[in-house]
Amino acid sequence: MRQISLDYVEPGQVLARSIYTSDGRTLLNAGVLLTPGMITKLHRIGVTVLYIKDKQFEDIVIEDVVSEETRREAISNVADALQCVQEGKEFDTKTVSKTMTNLVDEILRQKNVLLNLTDIRTKDNQLFVHSLNVCIMSTIIGMNMGYNTAKLKELALGALFHDAGKALQSDDPLRHHYTQEGDHHAWIGFNVLRKKHELSLATAHVALQHHEFIDGTGEPRGISSAEIHEFAKIVAVTNFYDNLISGLSAEPTMLPYEASEYVMGLAGKRFDHDIVIKFLRSIALYPTGSSVNLSTGEIGVVVGQHKGLPSRPIIRVIKQNREDRGKYEYDEPEVKEVDLSKETTVFIDSVLNS
Numbered sequence: 001m002r003q004i005s006l007d008y009v010e011p012g013q014v015l016a017r018s019i020y021t022s023d024g025r026t027l028l029n030a031g032v033l034l035t036p037g038m039i040t041k042l043h044r045i046g047v048t049v050l051y052i053k054d055k056q057f058e059d060i061v062i063e064d065v066v067s068e069e070t071r072r073e074a075i076s077n078v079a080d081a082l083q084c085v086q087e088g089k090e091f092d093t094k095t096v097s098k099t100m101t102n103l104v105d106e107i108l109r110q111k112n113v114l115l116n117l118t119d120i121r122t123k124d125n126q127l128f129v130h131s132l133n134v135c136i137m138s139t140i141i142g143m144n145m146g147y148n149t150a151k152l153k154e155l156a157l158g159a160l161f162h163d164a165g166k167a168l169q170s171d172d173p174l175r176h177h178y179t180q181e182g183d184h185h186a187w188i189g190f191n192v193l194r195k196k197h198e199l200s201l202a203t204a205h206v207a208l209q210h211h212e213f214i215d216g217t218g219e220p221r222g223i224s225s226a227e228i229h230e231f232a233k234i235v236a237v238t239n240f241y242d243n244l245i246s247g248l249s250a251e252p253t254m255l256p257y258e259a260s261e262y263v264m265g266l267a268g269k270r271f272d273h274d275i276v277i278k279f280l281r282s283i284a285l286y287p288t289g290s291s292v293n294l295s296t297g298e299i300g301v302v303v304g305q306h307k308g309l310p311s312r313p314i315i316r317v318i319k320q321n322r323e324d325r326g327k328y329e330y331d332e333p334e335v336k337e338v339d340l341s342k343e344t345t346v347f348i349d350s351v352l353n354s
Contacts, residue, residue: 001051001060002301003289006043008354009050011036017051017118018068022125024076046123051289056318056335060303062118062288065110066103066136071119073099074135075128078160082127082167085192093198100135100156104149107139114284114305115140117256121246127163130242135159137238137283138231144278145234157199158206159235165189165207184220186211202231210235213270225272233272237263237279240271255351257285257311285310291352294338299352303337312340315348 001016013034019027019042028038034052042050051062066074077096084091115137119129138159142152165188189207193199209232212218214225218236228236243249244259254262260280267276286292286302292315293299304314315338340346 001062001289002054002057002291003049003287004052004291005049005353006039006047009034009039009052011039014053015050016053017062017120019047019050019120019122020072020075020125021122022075022128023079024072027122046126047120050120051118057289057301057303057316060289060301062116063110063113063305064118065113065115065140066106070099070102070106071132074103074132074160075125078131079128081161082164085164085167093196096157096160097153097198100153100160103136104139104152104156107136107143107152108149111143112307114307114310115282116284116287116289116305117242117245118287126246126248127166130246130248131160131163133242134162134235134238137242137279138234140282141234141238141275141278144282145275154200154202155206155231155234158203158231159238161189161193161203162206162210162235162239163189164192168192186220202229205229206231206235208232210239212236214272215269217270234275237271237275241279256283256287257348257351260285281308281310283310284313286313286348286351288313291354292348293350293352295347295349298338300338304339306341309341311348314339
């Protein structure tokens with residue numbers, strides 16, 4: 001499979017990874033033959049990229065740190081919980097807690113795998129996919145910081161519900177300004193979660209403090225490093241990063257390697273330096289299946305990753321770079337793989353859309 005911009009998808013291509021609705025149900029199953037109507041609908045609901053099957057890359061398997069079933073359950077859990085919050089009802093913490101136990105166990109079993117964020121976002125599911133991504137990334141950082149299982153689960157719950165306040169925010173949930181302190185979604189989320197006796201106060205403080213920065217320039221209270229809970233310092237990094245790559249930020253949407261460089265530039269300023277380093281060593285800067293342009297002038301697709309060397313993946317070169325409007329021609333007889341961990345003079349110049 002390979003990742004491709006929806007703008008370059010053509011009728012007859014085969015979907016390689018399923019797309020889900022906000023409540024975890026399947027919108028389109030992997031293996032479906034894409035029709036013009038499907039492509040039009042995907043544009044309409046806000047999809048920008050897909051994974052498609054390709055005979056040149058049939059053997060590419062994206063290693064997931066969390067299973068598809070657990071992902072669906074987590075997205076469904078957070079969607080149900082936020083709907084309950086909106087309606088003033090109690091949500092089921094036992095079900096969410098069980099899902100977080102499964103998520104933590106799976107991450108611990110896959111601790112040598114770099115994280116590829118592969119969920120396809122729509123306008124409908126973007127908040128819930130964002131919550132799940134922040135949860136997974138934060139749990140991986142916590143694992144790398146040596147947290148025990150109980151502490152990881154507590155962090156995972158806090159990260160999953162870090163944006164709970166957006167369910168009750170009266171205006172645009174992407175807004176970055178507010179008129180009164182209590183209007184900020186961080187306060188709203190904190191006041192919801194702290195009343196849930198099944199959740200720890202640390203979990204609630206993640207919601208309150210995930211927009212705080214260690215230099216005191218964050219929101220809603222402008223507190224500095226010593227006053228910020230470590231869980232919130234972790235979620236501050238993962239929330240900021242996922243906002244950058246998803247278009248949920250005030251900043252222009254970035255590719256993973258661009259967002260990583262941006263986050264690194266804020267280490268020791270907005271974000272805890274050690275947490276940033278652990279984060280950047282855990283995430284694929286060039287996700288498996290993405291198309292790249294090498295410094296040699298060759299075009300290829302990322303087919304493998306190296307734990308600890310996220311900027312030096314394995315690339316399958318499929319053609320020489322030519323002016324072809326960004327599309328590939330697969331009639332080239334030579335196919336080779338370039339391992340950037342060994343080919344130290346070769347670099348990725350850019351990421352391509354198709």
